[in-house]
Amino acid sequence: SQTIHQWPATLVQPVGSPLSLECTVEGTSNPNLYWYRQAAGRGLQLLFYSVGIGQISSEVPQNLSASRPQDRQFILSSKKLLLSDSGFYLCAWRGAGGILEQFFGPGTRLTVL
């Protein structure tokens, strides 16, 4: 069966520091991968998605970037964090082919002070 991992689970970082959040998926090949952010309140916003290694699409211009160095690894980064980067970051995957259902990881709660 497929599983998705995210780490760290929680993170407290000072303003101006770098960021690296990691997401890995097991049990599937060539998945679509997604980064979402949930800020204060309830809505989830798509940040990046990837349909293959090295292929990244950005949905919202911002202080963050994403990379996919391996088939089942998706990394969210920042060179200098802002206060507004605080939030709950969720990684998701969807299988290749006609299966459209997305599955989410446990999330990383980021606080920028």
Add this chain to the structure above:
Amino acid sequence: GIQVEQSPPDLILQEGANSTLRCNFSDSVNNLQWFHQNPWGQLINLFYIPSGTKQNGRLSATTVATERYSLLYISSSQTTDSGVYFCAVEGRGTSGSRLTFGEGTQLTVNP
């Protein structure tokens, strides 16, 4: 892009009551999912239901794609049903199969 509206935004129930949550969307969809976000933030998949009706225990869902809405039914609610319920859709022609989320319904079930 596609718009998703959920109602009601907040719902308070007594244990044992039934409820209906609604999701309206503005365009044709390839995918519609219902999620429950638990107190730890994990999004739990409830239904993948771009059309038709499905049931899973006390929960069921119906999507009427031609009329652009979906309903989530919770029967005999329990305190563990508390949390936020999200509807998310993928519009037809959306590249990358990305989901657009509604703002959610905050459900509180009191004992």
